[in-house]
Amino acid sequence: MSNANWPLWEVFIRSKQGLSHKHVGSLRAADAQMAVENARDVYTRRSEGISIWVVQSNDVFASDPSEADSLYEPADSKVYRHPTFYDVPDGISHM
Amino acid sequence: MKENNIEELERQFQEKIDNDIKIEPRDWMPDAYRDTLIRQISQHAHSEIVGMLPEGNWITRAPNLRRKAVLLAKVQDEAGHGLYLYSAAETLGADREETIDDLHSGKAKYSSIFNYPTLSWADMGAIGWLVDGAAIMNQVPLCRCSYGPYARAMVRVCKEESFHQRQGFEIMSTLANGTPEQKAMAQDALNRFWWPALMMFGPNDAESKHTEQSMRWKIKRQTNDELRQQFVDITVPQAEMIGLTVPDADLKFNTETGHYESGEINWDEFWQVVKGNGPCNKDRVDARRKAKENGMWVREAAAAHAEKRANRSKEKRA
Numbered sequence: 001m002s003n004a005n006w007p008l009w010e011v012f013i014r015s016k017q018g019l020s021h022k023h024v025g026s027l028r029a030a031d032a033q034m035a036v037e038n039a040r041d042v043y044t045r046r047s048e049g050i051s052i053w054v055v056q057s058n059d060v061f062a063s064d065p066s067e068a069d070s071l072y073e074p075a076d077s078k079v080y081r082h083p084t085f086y087d088v089p090d091g092i093s094h095m
Numbered sequence: 096m097k098e099n100n101i102e103e104l105e106r107q108f109q110e111k112i113d114n115d116i117k118i119e120p121r122d123w124m125p126d127a128y129r130d131t132l133i134r135q136i137s138q139h140a141h142s143e144i145v146g147m148l149p150e151g152n153w154i155t156r157a158p159n160l161r162r163k164a165v166l167l168a169k170v171q172d173e174a175g176h177g178l179y180l181y182s183a184a185e186t187l188g189a190d191r192e193e194t195i196d197d198l199h200s201g202k203a204k205y206s207s208i209f210n211y212p213t214l215s216w217a218d219m220g221a222i223g224w225l226v227d228g229a230a231i232m233n234q235v236p237l238c239r240c241s242y243g244p245y246a247r248a249m250v251r252v253c254k255e256e257s258f259h260q261r262q263g264f265e266i267m268s269t270l271a272n273g274t275p276e277q278k279a280m281a282q283d284a285l286n287r288f289w290w291p292a293l294m295m296f297g298p299n300d301a302e303s304k305h306t307e308q309s310m311r312w313k314i315k316r317q318t319n320d321e322l323r324q325q326f327v328d329i330t331v332p333q334a335e336m337i338g339l340t341v342p343d344a345d346l347k348f349n350t351e352t353g354h355y356e357s358g359e360i361n362w363d364e365f366w367q368v369v370k371g372n373g374p375c376n377k378d379r380v381d382a383r384r385k386a387k388e389n390g391m392w393v394r395e396a397a398a399a400h401a402e403k404r405a406n407r408s409k410e411k412r413a
Binding site: 028046 | 119121122123171172174175178179182185186191247248251255394397398400401404405
């Protein structure tokens with residue numbers, strides 16, 4: 001048996017209260033507890049975080065980059081979803 | 096039809112690179128791009144890990160507690176850098192275990208600088224100042240590398256690396272301003288590490304078989320000779336500042352170009368060390384192999400513990 005059996009974990013760090021966890025990298029560990037401890041050692045040596053999430057990489061289901069056009073194009077064509085689409089007459093404020 | 100398709104994919108790929116759009120793990124990429132990156136990133140990872148050995152040699156003999164704490168922190172950083180890089184290689188489909196086995200079998204290379212011995216405490220200064228200095232020079236442009244995970248790993252590495260060079264220079268300048276014996280130690284370390292540090296940038300551009308393609312793919316952003324020149328231009332005045340002499344009789348400043356001109360590197364020595372015949376090649380790989388073997392029971396125990404814990408929580412749920 002070797003550490004090839006250790007699963008890969010994705011690591012997310014909250015840098016301070018009020019901010020969301022952000023993906024910082026990955027590591028291998030035998031279990032979730034060890035993954036958190038290893039993440040503490042490699043990803044927060046310089047006070048980069050106050051909270052750690054680890055997720056097994058196998059459990060991440062990702063969208064397919066080759067489908068990017070069909071997935072995201074509809075958003076591009078709906079410019080009226082942005083405030084800059086609308087004309088606001090001069091003299092109107094607080095809008 | 097299928098060939099046309101690949102040509103079209105390759106065209107789109109190069110267009111993305113030309114427009115500075117990063118390539119991410121699940122994007123289509125040419126096999127040669129993937130293979131080149133796996134080779135480069137895993138060599139880089141091995142260098143970080145093997146690079147812990149020459150410095151680890153002096154941790155127990157650091158001259159005081161401050162120096163010891165700093166050296167420990169630096170060596171720990173190198174372990175972290177190795178991990179970031181192995182992880183980046185894994186995003187390309189490289190198998191971690193295989194990658195490490197390739198290092199241990201001698202199939203994979205690592206930076207030849209780590210095949211030189213660290214004979215005195217001053218070598219900790221020379222390594223931090225020159226070796227980490229050269230590494231930073233190589234790594235800063237890699238923060239703009241076309242492959243996203245590698246570029247992001249490099250950003251982290253460069254942030255952490257900046258203290259490494261300073262602590263090395265501090266050791267050197269303290270010794271250079273110390274007793275005559277201490278100054279001689281510093282000069283001796285500079286004499287031994289100067290040329291190997293210049294070799295870290297790799298063969299001359301004309302001899303470097305990967306440079307052209309890697310530049311086109313933006314895996315490499317500057318050539319070996321450009322980076323080496325930058326390093327010489329920056330480092331020579333630093334040596335002068337602390338009263339040390341760069342061991343190159345042909346070194347002179349060209350006032351017209353604004354650059355230093357250095358003597359010829361001993362390329363025979365470079366290739367000998369790359370091919371495994373340096374002073375410490377065998378020691379370094381043996382040490383890595385032994386570390387893996389001796390740590391086997393810990394990894395097995397951790398895996399067994401994880402399995403037991405998983406089973407127990409399954410029973411609880413049942």
